[in-house]
Amino acid sequence: MTSGRAVAGFSYACALLTAATLGYCLLRIPIQVTDSFLNILTLDRPFGAVVSEALRERGYLRPGLWAGLKVVFDLSGGSYFEWFRGVHVLQVALVLVLFVRLLQPRTRPAAVSVPLAIAALVGSQTFAWTVLEAFPINTFLTIVLCCAAAASLAFAPHRWWVDALAAALFAAAVLTLESGILVWVIFAAGSLVGLKGVSRTGLAVSTLLLLLYLVVRFAVLQAGLPGWLDREAGFGFQRYDGARLQQMFGAAPFVFYGYNVVSAMLNVLTGEPRDGVWQLTRTAAAGEPDPVLLLQAAASTAATLVVGWYAWTRRREWRARRFDRGDQIVLVFAAVLGANAALCYAYTKDVIMSPAGFFHAAAVGVAGAHLVERSATAARGALVRAVLVGAVLSTLWGARLIGIHVALNQMGLEVRDQWAYVDEFLERRNIRTLTPRQEALKRQLQEDALRREPAPAPLRNEWVRAFTR
Amino acid sequence: MTGVSDGPRKRSAGACVPRAIQWAFVAPVVAASALVVSFVAFDMAGAPPLSYRMPTNMAEAAGMGSGWEVLRRLRDGEDPNAVQPVGPDVISSSIRRVSAVEAAVWGRRVQLLRLLEREGAIQGDETKRYLACLATIARVPAIVEHFAPGGASGCDEDRVLRQLEARAR
Numbered sequence: 297m298t299s300g301r302a303v304a305g306f307s308y309a310c311a312l313l314t315a316a317t318l319g320y321c322l323l324r325i326p327i328q329v330t331d332s333f334l335n336i337l338t339l340d341r342p343f344g345a346v347v348s349e350a351l352r353e354r355g356y357l358r359p360g361l362w363a364g365l366k367v368v369f370d371l372s373g374g375s376y377f378e379w380f381r382g383v384h385v386l387q388v389a390l391v392l393v394l395f396v397r398l399l400q401p402r403t404r405p406a407a408v409s410v411p412l413a414i415a416a417l418v419g420s421q422t423f424a425w426t427v428l429e430a431f432p433i434n435t436f437l438t439i440v441l442c443c444a445a446a447a448s449l450a451f452a453p454h455r456w457w458v459d460a461l462a463a464a465l466f467a468a469a470v471l472t473l474e475s476g477i478l479v480w481v482i483f484a485a486g487s488l489v490g491l492k493g494v495s496r497t498g499l500a501v502s503t504l505l506l507l508l509y510l511v512v513r514f515a516v517l518q519a520g521l522p523g524w525l526d527r528e529a530g531f532g533f534q535r536y537d538g539a540r541l542q543q544m545f546g547a548a549p550f551v552f553y554g555y556n557v558v559s560a561m562l563n564v565l566t567g568e569p570r571d572g573v574w575q576l577t578r579t580a581a582a583g584e585p586d587p588v589l590l591l592q593a594a595a596s597t598a599a600t601l602v603v604g605w606y607a608w609t610r611r612r613e614w615r616a617r618r619f620d621r622g623d624q625i626v627l628v629f630a631a632v633l634g635a636n637a638a639l640c641y642a643y644t645k646d647v648i649m650s651p652a653g654f655f656h657a658a659a660v661g662v663a664g665a666h667l668v669e670r671s672a673t674a675a676r677g678a679l680v681r682a683v684l685v686g687a688v689l690s691t692l693w694g695a696r697l698i699g700i701h702v703a704l705n706q707m708g709l710e711v712r713d714q715w716a717y718v719d720e721f722l723e724r725r726n727i728r729t730l731t732p733r734q735e736a737l738k739r740q741l742q743e744d745a746l747r748r749e750p751a752p753a754p755l756r757n758e759w760v761r762a763f764t765r
Numbered sequence: 766m767t768g769v770s771d772g773p774r775k776r777s778a779g780a781c782v783p784r785a786i787q788w789a790f791v792a793p794v795v796a797a798s799a800l801v802v803s804f805v806a807f808d809m810a811g812a813p814p815l816s817y818r819m820p821t822n823m824a825e826a827a828g829m830g831s832g833w834e835v836l837r838r839l840r841d842g843e844d845p846n847a848v849q850p851v852g853p854d855v856i857s858s859s860i861r862r863v864s865a866v867e868a869a870v871w872g873r874r875v876q877l878l879r880l881l882e883r884e885g886a887i888q889g890d891e892t893k894r895y896l897a898c899l900a901t902i903a904r905v906p907a908i909v910e911h912f913a914p915g916g917a918s919g920c921d922e923d924r925v926l927r928q929l930e931a932r933a934r
Contacts, residue, residue, distance in 0.1 A: 310798075317801050320809075404782050411794040664790060671786045679783060686789035694797030701801050709831075716832035716880060746837040753813035754829070 300402040307401045307410040308393065314414050314697075315389040318427060321704035322385050324752045326745035327377055329714040329721055332432040333741060336376065337734050339369040355522035357513045360471030361435050368433060377744050380432040387437045388427060392417070394444035395654065398451065399661045400621065405668035406661075412690050413661025416599055419696025421567055421592055421646045422653030427700070428707050435473050436647045442469035443651040446479040447628065447658075450486035451621070452493035459498030466502045470509050475639050478632055478651045480506050485631035489624045490617075524549060524642035530572025531555060553641040560637035560644045564652045567596030572644045588699070588765050595692035599660045602685065603629075606663035609670075622662035629655035664689070699763035706760060708752035715745035824848075828855035828868035832877050835865060836884070845886035848932060862932035866892075870899045875907050898925055 327333070339346060343366050350362040372379035395417055401407050417423060426437035442465055449462050462483060469476030480502050483494045494502070513519050525538035531552065536544065545552040559572050568576045568589070576589040603626060607614070610623055619627065629652070636652040664686070671682040714721065718738065722730075730738060807814050820826035823843045826834035828851055839845060845865040856863065856871045866887055869877045878896075881887050887896065897913035898920035900906075909917055
């Protein structure tokens with residue numbers, strides 16, 4: 297017999313081992329130049345100035361993001377790498393722990409699918425850029441963490457303080473990134489499928505906060521929304537700049553919006569398109585399908601098919617609105633997928649879909665456990681099919697688990713090189729002069745990048761090409 | 766009425782699961798994790814597998830295109846124009862003794878050469894003419910253009926190549 301405690305212990309050990317290996321790789325990546333160095337320069341001002349500027353920004357309302365960065369910046373006392381990267385590692389570990397907590401494995405079939413589910417989480421294309429870059433905290437990962445915490449609250453037994461925490465979590469998330477709205481979506485979807493952690497009162501409070509946020513954003517601060525022509529975006533087989541997008545969709549932007557929403561959903565479900573571009577299809581049409589993209593697409597599609605099979609086998613219970621924990625996870629995934637994709641209407645990028653990727657992986661864990669469990673009583677033919685499905689899924693996601701570690705290793709080298717060429721980077725950004733304080737900061741971060749030991753070993757090209765693009 | 770059903774699926778923790786399916790689900794991912802853990806362990810021990818060796822001097826770092834390693838060594842006071850031994854895998858089996866600046870040319874590292882120039886490692890017209898000549902031999906027009914916009918006039922490719930190869934003897 298396997299005790300529930302042993303199953304839980306095994307599952308958390310898997311999560312912590314993955315957090316440890318990812319953390320090891322992360323701790324060898326210095327603070328990056330792009331998106332981090334300039335942000336750190338911005339933080340070297342009083343707290344009020346940093347936050348008030350965030351409140352005046354057009355198209356965005358992210359004071360929580362800047363407040364969080366500023367707090368860590370001040371706490372660091374100049375040890376920027378240790379603090380910012382430490383927060384990154386801590387976030388990864390918390391996401392993984394909350395992921396296992398969401399799955400709540402108590403049986404052997406559930407335990408059997410946990411390693412697969414963890415690989416489906418960290419090997420996902422939506423997760424990759426939550427660890428490969430930082431600003432210098434990766435706020436996309438912060439939102440994944442908020443969504444994981446939201447799920448944890450929604451699935452918990454109800455206590456009065458859960459409602460209070462839910463409201464605070466929603467406020468923090470939505471003021472960090474726009475996709476923080478997904479925290480409310482999780483509470484609302486959870487309520488619809490019978491979760492009691494956040495009560496109706498708690499949901500009502502979060503809904504009021506959502507309305508307040510919308511009023512403040514659009515009526516009071518008039519921050520509006522980011523324009524769809526502000527940046528380069530993918531469409532079809534390539535990326536286009538704003539001017540070209542204006543030519544293509546100026547008369548009918550809704551076509552572009554619809555494309556982005558559908559692309560974002562398909563990205564999670566099938567691994568294609570990537571950042572709005574049908575890269576695998578393009579390479580396949582040219583007669584040379586990119587093997588790494590093919591692996592990623594095969595893994596995502598196979599996982600989605602298993603989740604779809606699960607939903608099919610549970611359809612009668614669902615029609616009768618009899619949901620168990622696994623059903624609730626899969627249904628919350630569906631809600632988050634739709635809402636997360638809708639948020640991508642103006643611009644889609646793999647990492648923006650990371651909250652949906654989190655729940656997709658959880659749904660894979662649920663469906664995998666269901667498949668394992670049914671095989672216990674299945675006829676020989678069904679058992680063979682289940683074994684094949686399990687082996688294929690596990691092999692594909694195992695390869696992707698290796699892939700994210702390879703990518704992190706390479707990033708450790710790439711960021712060091714970014715610092716070697718930081719002056720060129722600043723020139724390209726038309727930053728010709730730095731104040732003495734900024735120059736000292738640049739020198740400190742550059743020295744840190746050049747001398748931080750140990751540097752990652754340069755992996756042989758064949759290994760890099762086998763697992764990354 | 767919405768309800769959370771334990772349903773028939775909630776069985777004892779020790780539900781009998783065929784060994785074949787346990788292996789199918791767990792073995793590949795666990796094998797992948799074991800590979801990652803092994804890599805980390807070897808890496809921590811200073812012997813990372815599946816990797817190129819780390820450069821042993823600035824010339825090797827330049828030849829391998831490791832800008833940060835070149836800059837680190839520059840900051841530590843190494844001379845980028847000092848001739849140093851390089852492994853046969855860095856440039857070629859016949860060119861085994863070069864300076865970091867020369868290695869950057871052979872390695873076609875245009876950005877690295879700009880860095881070396883910015884750091885004061887490449888000075889004087891004669892040096893630039895020599896590097897343009899070297900770039901002509903290595904067939905890197907971007908570097909030739911950078912150091913000799915009008916072309917590497919007076920470049921005796923055979924003589925330069927013989928000199929470089931003679932260093933190894």
